[in-house]
Amino acid sequence: xxxxxxxxxxxxxxxxxQVTLRCSSQSGHNTVSWYQQALGQGPQFxxxxxxxxxxxxxxxxxxxxxxxxxxxxSELNVNALELDDSALYLCASRGLAGDEQxxxxxxxxxxx
Amino acid sequence: xxxxxxxxxxxxxxEGKNYTIYCNYSTTSDRLYWYRQDxxxxxxxLFVLLSxxxxxxxxxxxxxxxxxxxLSTLHITAAVHDLSATYFCAVGxxxxxxxxxxxGTGTLLAVQP
Numbered sequence: 001x002x003x004x005x006x007x008x009x010x011x012x013x014x015x016x017x018q019v020t021l022r023c024s025s026q027s028g029h030n031t032v033s034w035y036q037q038a039l040g041q042g043p044q045f046x047x048x049x050x051x052x053x054x055x056x057x058x059x060x061x062x063x064x065x066x067x068x069x070x071x072x073x074s075e076l077n078v079n080a081l082e083l084d085d086s087a088l089y090l091c092a093s094r095g096l097a098g099d100e101q102x103x104x105x106x107x108x109x110x111x112x
Numbered sequence: 113x114x115x116x117x118x119x120x121x122x123x124x125x126x127e128g129k130n131y132t133i134y135c136n137y138s139t140t141s142d143r144l145y146w147y148r149q150d151x152x153x154x155x156x157x158l159f160v161l162l163s164x165x166x167x168x169x170x171x172x173x174x175x176x177x178x179x180x181x182x183l184s185t186l187h188i189t190a191a192v193h194d195l196s197a198t199y200f201c202a203v204g205x206x207x208x209x210x211x212x213x214x215x216g217t218g219t220l221l222a223v224q225p
Contacts, residue, residue, distance in 0.1 A: 002157075031211065033211070033212060033213075035213075041217065041218075042116075042200055042215030042217055042218050043155070043213075043215050044215075045212040045213065045214070048211065056212055088154075090154060090155065092213075099143060099160050099162060100157060100160055101145070101157075101211075102157070103147075103155040104154060105154045106153075106154045
């Protein structure tokens with residue numbers, strides 16, 4: 001157990017819709033990152049939040065956005081869903097001194 | 113741009129045999145991670161390697177890091193079926209305050225009885 005939780009576990013959406021995925025980190029873990037893992041591939045970095053501000057972003061369009069809250073929870077929002085957005089979405093949290101990144105169980109998003 | 117390559121992509125082993133997975137990366141980094149992923153599941157942290165020459169062992173798995181060669185290895189000793197999974201290496205890429213991981217393509221390990 002990593003202490004990182006995500007919801008929902010599975011989600012099915014239609015192309016063009018919007019979706020919000022949620023992550024709850026361990027207390028004190030003030031850095032959270034989101035990753036997208038397409039089937040058969042390694043995870044790809046989407047963005048990172050530190051103290052409620054985005055401070056790093058991968059090669060993802062602006063329709064991928066996020067929020068981080070003071071209670072160590074965070075959200076990933078995706079607008080105008082496309083079929084290629086179907087993937088496992090993972091959040092990872094990191095503590096103050098830690099080199100370790102703790103991954104949550106993931107949310108499986110299917111876009112039809 | 114940092115690139116991470118793993119080989120082999122697929123590895124079929126017999127129980128009791130030894131084998132090594134290789135992870136090469138293209139630019140300097142001092143943090144190398146190994147993860148295990150079972151089908152449909154999240155990533156389980158195996159090792160974090162933080163310095164040149166670092167070696168860590170857990171059970172039948174041993175990981176090492178050579179930062180000069182930009183190479184990490186994951187050695188499997190006397191494989192058992194329970195080790196069947198996909199193994200990823202990931203390199204820490206740091207720019208400004210960002211602490212992102214760049215993952216390899218993964219190695220699918222199938223241990224046959």
